Amino acid sequence: MNAESQRLKVARSVYLGREGAPTAGDRWFSLYLIAFVTGFYIVPLAYVIGDFLDEGFAFGITSGGSLPFATAGLALLGLGALWGGRLQGPAFLTPFLAHTLLATGISRRRVLVRPTISAVTGAALVVCAVAAVGLFALTHAGVWGWERFWLLVLAALLGGLHLGLLAFLGQRLGTGWLVVVSAVILFFGALGLLVPAGFAASPFGWAAALWTGESSWLAAALALTAAAGLVLLVAEPSALGRLPAARVLRQSRRFSDARLFSSTGNINDAVELFRARPSHRLHRRAVTTGPALLSGLRQDLVGAVRSPVSTLSAVVLVPSGAALLAAISPAISASFADSRLLVSVPGGLLGALLLFFGTGSLTEGWRQMKNEFDAAALFGWSASAAFARRLLWPVLGTAVLSVLGAVAVVVLSGPEGVGWKSVGWSLSLAAVVLAARFFQSMRNRDVPVEFLAPTVIPGGMDLSAVKILVWLGDGIILAMTGVLAAVVLPWELAPLMAVLGALVMIALVWGWARTGQRFFARSPRIRHG
Amino acid sequence: MTSTVECRRLAVSLNGSLLLPETTFTATAPGLIALTGSNGTGKTTLLKTLAGRQLPSAGECLIDGEAPYEFAPAFRASVASLIDTPPMARDMTLLEQLALVQVSWGSDEGTAFRAAEDLLNQLTIPELGERFPYELSAGQLQLFAVALTLSRPFGFLLLDEPERHLDTDRVQVLLGLLESRVQSGALVITATHRAEIVERAEQTIHLERPSEPE
Numbered sequence: 001m002n003a004e005s006q007r008l009k010v011a012r013s014v015y016l017g018r019e020g021a022p023t024a025g026d027r028w029f030s031l032y033l034i035a036f037v038t039g040f041y042i043v044p045l046a047y048v049i050g051d052f053l054d055e056g057f058a059f060g061i062t063s064g065g066s067l068p069f070a071t072a073g074l075a076l077l078g079l080g081a082l083w084g085g086r087l088q089g090p091a092f093l094t095p096f097l098a099h100t101l102l103a104t105g106i107s108r109r110r111v112l113v114r115p116t117i118s119a120v121t122g123a124a125l126v127v128c129a130v131a132a133v134g135l136f137a138l139t140h141a142g143v144w145g146w147e148r149f150w151l152l153v154l155a156a157l158l159g160g161l162h163l164g165l166l167a168f169l170g171q172r173l174g175t176g177w178l179v180v181v182s183a184v185i186l187f188f189g190a191l192g193l194l195v196p197a198g199f200a201a202s203p204f205g206w207a208a209a210l211w212t213g214e215s216s217w218l219a220a221a222l223a224l225t226a227a228a229g230l231v232l233l234v235a236e237p238s239a240l241g242r243l244p245a246a247r248v249l250r251q252s253r254r255f256s257d258a259r260l261f262s263s264t265g266n267i268n269d270a271v272e273l274f275r276a277r278p279s280h281r282l283h284r285r286a287v288t289t290g291p292a293l294l295s296g297l298r299q300d301l302v303g304a305v306r307s308p309v310s311t312l313s314a315v316v317l318v319p320s321g322a323a324l325l326a327a328i329s330p331a332i333s334a335s336f337a338d339s340r341l342l343v344s345v346p347g348g349l350l351g352a353l354l355l356f357f358g359t360g361s362l363t364e365g366w367r368q369m370k371n372e373f374d375a376a377a378l379f380g381w382s383a384s385a386a387f388a389r390r391l392l393w394p395v396l397g398t399a400v401l402s403v404l405g406a407v408a409v410v411v412l413s414g415p416e417g418v419g420w421k422s423v424g425w426s427l428s429l430a431a432v433v434l435a436a437r438f439f440q441s442m443r444n445r446d447v448p449v450e451f452l453a454p455t456v457i458p459g460g461m462d463l464s465a466v467k468i469l470v471w472l473g474d475g476i477i478l479a480m481t482g483v484l485a486a487v488v489l490p491w492e493l494a495p496l497m498a499v500l501g502a503l504v505m506i507a508l509v510w511g512w513a514r515t516g517q518r519f520f521a522r523s524p525r526i527r528h529g
Numbered sequence: 530m531t532s533t534v535e536c537r538r539l540a541v542s543l544n545g546s547l548l549l550p551e552t553t554f555t556a557t558a559p560g561l562i563a564l565t566g567s568n569g570t571g572k573t574t575l576l577k578t579l580a581g582r583q584l585p586s587a588g589e590c591l592i593d594g595e596a597p598y599e600f601a602p603a604f605r606a607s608v609a610s611l612i613d614t615p616p617m618a619r620d621m622t623l624l625e626q627l628a629l630v631q632v633s634w635g636s637d638e639g640t641a642f643r644a645a646e647d648l649l650n651q652l653t654i655p656e657l658g659e660r661f662p663y664e665l666s667a668g669q670l671q672l673f674a675v676a677l678t679l680s681r682p683f684g685f686l687l688l689d690e691p692e693r694h695l696d697t698d699r700v701q702v703l704l705g706l707l708e709s710r711v712q713s714g715a716l717v718i719t720a721t722h723r724a725e726i727v728e729r730a731e732q733t734i735h736l737e738r739p740s741e742p743e
Contacts, residue, residue, distance in 0.1 A: 278620040278661055286625045289638050299629075303620035364620065371616040376580055377605040378615055378681055380634035517600070524606035 004106050015097055038129075046133045049342060050140025058141040061343065062212055068192055070208035071199045074159075075189025076320070078204060079182060081163040082170040086178060087274055088251055089171020090119030090164055091243055098252040102245045109241035112248070116168065116240060123167065124160030131156035144213070155210050158226030162203065165229045171251070172243055193412070265447030267472055268367070271360075276309035292381065296389025297396075300365045304393070310361035317358025318398060319405030321433075322426045324351035325483070326406035327413075329422035332487055344487055352483040355402070355433040356476055362397040363434075365390030366441040373515045374444070382523035383515070394434060402430040428500050432482040435507035440475025442511040447471060478507060532558045534579065534685065534716065538588035541574050549574040551588065554734050558684065558716035561707055563727045565720075566736030572720035573612060575736070576687045579718065580610040592685065609683035611691060615674050617662045623649070623673055624658035630680045648676050653702055668694040675703060679710070686710065688719040692726065704729055 015021070060066075091112045093101065101111045132153050139149040169181060188202035199205025199214075203225045254273045261270035286302040288295050304311045324347050331344035369390050372379060379386065406426035410418055447468055455463045470477065482503050486496060512519060534556045541549040549571030556562050564572050577583035578590055581599035590597060598604055618626055627645035632638065649655045652672050657665065665673060671694045678686070686707075692700045700723060707717050708729070718734075719726065727733055 275619075277663055280622075280659065280661075283659070284622075284625060284628075284642065286621050287628045287632055287638060287641065289632055295632075299621070303618075306620050368616065368618050375614070375616045376582070376610040376612060377599065377608070378630060378677060380606075380630075380681065382602075521600060522602040524602040 004110060007104070008101070008106055008110060011097075011101060015094075015100075042133055043136070046136040047140060049137040053137065053141040053342060055142055058138055058143045062138065062143050064212050064214055067199055067205075067208055067212045067214055068194070070211050071192025071202075071205045072189045074204040074207055075185050075192065075202070078163065078166050079185050079189075079316075081166040082178065082182060082185065085167030085170025088255055090123065090168050091116045091171055091240060091248055092119055092255070093248065093252055095249075095252050095256045098249050102248065107241060108243065108245065109238070112240045112243065120161060120164030120168065123164040124157055127160030127163060128153060128157040131159075148213075152210065155207060155223065155226075158223060158230070159207055162226050162229050165232070168239075171247065172239055265451075265468055265472060266445060268445050276307055278303070278306040279308075281306050292385045292388040293392050296365065297392040300390065300393030303364060304361070304397075307361065307364075310364070314358045314361045314397060315401065317354045318362075318401035318430075319408065321351045321354030321356075321358055322402035322405035322430055323409045324348075324354065325429050326409040326418055326422040326426040328487065329418055329425045332425065332491070341488065345484065348483045348487040349480055352429070352433055352479045353476070355398075355430055356437060356479045358401070359394065359398055359434055359437045362394045363437050363441055365393060366438060370442055370515065373517050377524065380524055382521055383517035384519050384521075385523060387512075387519070394437075398430050398434050399427065402427050428497065429483050429486060431504050432486075432500055432507075433479040435504040435511075436475045436479035436482065439478060439507040439511035439514075442514040443471075443474065444514070478503075532593060532684075532716075534590070534592050534718070536575075536579075536588070536590040539575070539578065539585050539590050540587040541571065541578060541583060542586040549578070550737065552734075552736065553588075556716060556718065556732060556734075559711045559714045560716055560731045561711050561729065562716070562718040563721055563730035563733045564718055564736070565722070565727060565733055567738060570736040570738050572736055573689050576610065576612050576689050576718070576720060580608060580612060580687050582612070606682075607684045608687065609678055609681055609685070610687035610689075611674055611678040612687065612689045615677045617673070617677070619662060622659050622661060623665075623676070627676055627680045630677060634682055645680065648680055651702070651706055652676055653699070668696070668699070671695060672699065675706075679706060684715055686715055686717045686719075688717065690720050690722065692721060692723045700725060 092115055093111070102108065135149055135152050135156070138144070139146060170178060173181065185204075188204055191198035191201055192205045192208065199208055203221075206221050206225070258270040258273050261267070261273070282302045282305055286299045288298050328344040328347040328351070331341065369386050372386060373383070381389070403423060403426075406423040410420055410423060448471070451464065451467050451471060453464065455467060457463055482500070486500065491499075536555075537553050538551050539549065539553070540547070540551045552571070552575060564575065566572055574583060578585055579592070579597055581597035581601075581604060592604070592608070595604075597608070618629075621629070624642065624645050627648060628638070628641035631641035631644050636644065646655065646658065649658050652675065654669065654672055654676075657669060657673070662670065662673065671691070675688075675691050678688075688707075691703060695703065704726060707719070711717055719730075721727060
């Protein structure tokens with residue numbers, strides 16, 4: 001062992017021996033917990049799902065017809081990994097280790113290679129585990145044999161490694177190259193979706209072909225590509241050596257700060273750390289006089305242009321969520337015995353989540369409005385005018401992007417597909433999600449003090465953490481519950497619309513009540529002027 | 530315009546802790562009033578009570594004969610305060626934010642931007658006008674917070690240690706601005722630890738640390 005490795009080993013052992021560091025026992029307990037949950041909950045659940053699936057449906061979602069969608073989905077996953085790595089890549093050290101080790105003469109490659117490989121492998125295992133549950137259910141339903149199951153599990157593991165590598169690329173590359181790689185991934189995704197046999201042009205298509213069993217040689221191609229990626233990660237350490245230390249330090253500090261904010265219930269500040277900073281564009285264009293609706297719309301529009309990455313997240317996530325909700329619409333009101341619910345329920349929940357997170361950048365104005373309300377009086381308009389100013393941008397943005405996503409599904413699914421009614425369905429659920437976002441945006445920044453007190457239930461368990469989690473995620477819970485209820489309950493159209501409308505109104509009124517403002521109070525300007 | 534602030538035997542307690550001991554004073558506009566006392570004597574609590582953001586536990590405070598109520602339009606039109614951080618938009622430049630405050634009170638766009646530029650000039654930070662809040666240092670952020678508060682019209686101004694993070698020269702600039710507002714007829718009450726502000730104030734309200742219960 002050379003001197004550099006020895007120094008690194010000593011530094012790591014000092015850090016691992018710190019007060020409060022996880023012990024070997026803690027790690028074994030975590031492994032035991034994972035094995036316990038897998039054995040007693042996940043495997044039986046996958047088994048039941050397999051029993052529940054009818055063969056015709058299971059064969060349908062793994063048939064050649066789903067190949068374009070699988071290719072596009074995998075490409076989107078790759079794009080997510082790439083940009084996820086930009087926010088927090090796998091080359092990660094705690095702030096203490098990052099400051100201590102990156103400032104020494106020990107080569108950066110040597111310092112980062114172990115945590116990077118650990119993170120990439122961990123991510124691959126998570127991807128593999130999630131995929132294995134679905135694959136187990138499908139295998140149990142008789143879609144394919146156990147040999148194919150193991151092949152697909154292996155492919156999921158190697159695919160997970162690929163995603164980890166893409167996350168590393170996102171962390172390593174400059175913005176220009178990142179855009180180029182994103183464009184290439186998007187191109188492959190679109191090619192697989194729109195051009196027959198276009199799937200064969202990229203590893204995303206090869207993985208999708210493996211899923212649908214379109215071409216057996218592609219399995220080998222995919223495995224070779226993924227294995228090459230793994231070799232690349234281990235054998236090409238110079239990429240780590242040239243990773244800018246400032247970027248590693250910034251990500252490390254940000255992650256640590258975000259964890260600290262989250263642990264005290266301050267999600268707003270935790271999320272703020274990951275928001276792209278605005279850039280200097282449209283000099284002095286954000287302010288104008290005129291009707292509240294239009295002057296506020298202009299302010300929000302200028303803000304969106306100044307924060308293109310945030311805006312892009314809305315442009316990607318909102319249509320994706322709406323498209324997912326449109327795609328599952330034929331399964332709405334299906335009976336509980338219908339196996340389509342196995343797709344429509346998780347599909348609906350994922351769609352609601354994508355919509356919820358997508359509306360985050362569109363509702364920056366609502367967060368600013370809440371800050372206005374919480375602070376001492378600064379502006380001369382009434383509370384209702386402040387609300388009107390920040391109303392149009394989120395509503396129009398969500399509506400337009402949702403319609404785009406839903407219409408794309410209608411067009412791509414053809415005349416026998418989901419039908420135009422699904423656009424209305426998608427738009428109605430988007431309204432529920434947006435109202436839930438309003439409800440959450442009007443919440444106070446700090447956890448109510450009374451929530452921190454222990455809530456002990458019979459048996460001695462403290463449920464205070466549950467209360468805090470529910471408080472933190474109330475908007476998400478509301479959005480997901482609304483969508484879930486709409487998906488699984490046997491609705492007729494008219495009562496469904498009435499209930500969704502009521503849900504939107506409740507979220508808006510309750511959200512407003514959280515501000516403590518009187519909606520119909522006069523503007524202070526009237527008196528002053 | 531606010532003309533008189535009158536507090537009689539005002540006290541504030543929270544969960545059994547005395548935050549502000551019994552305090553009585555009268556202040557009449559125009560004037561610069563310094564609120565002094567060591568840490569924990571209740572300066573911020575008194576300011577919050579005057580701003581209508583904290584209810585008194587005993588006694589009363591009247592502004593022109595009425596109890597402070599922060600949601601009343603007349604009160605909001607008359608009373609400005611810088612106690613906590615004012616709302617700042619992350620995606621608007623300082624000039625735009627100052628102009629937006631002016632526009633909200635009825636100015637046209639051109640007048641609002643000119644007034645915003647004037648204010649930044651008076652605070653000797655004209656070069657910061659095109660920056661975003663995240664591009665400022667702690668001292669610059671404090672100056673911007675002061676600028677935001679001063680950019681709205683008021684008759685009564687409450688400030689909690691506005692000299693925080695400021696160098697000696699900037700404290701003088703701040704004092705000059707406050708005095709100009711007083712000359713326009715305003716009543717300014719500022720909590721402070723700086724001797725130069727106390728020296729130039731017409732009146733000082735000194736708060737003592739609450740005595741421990743026996």
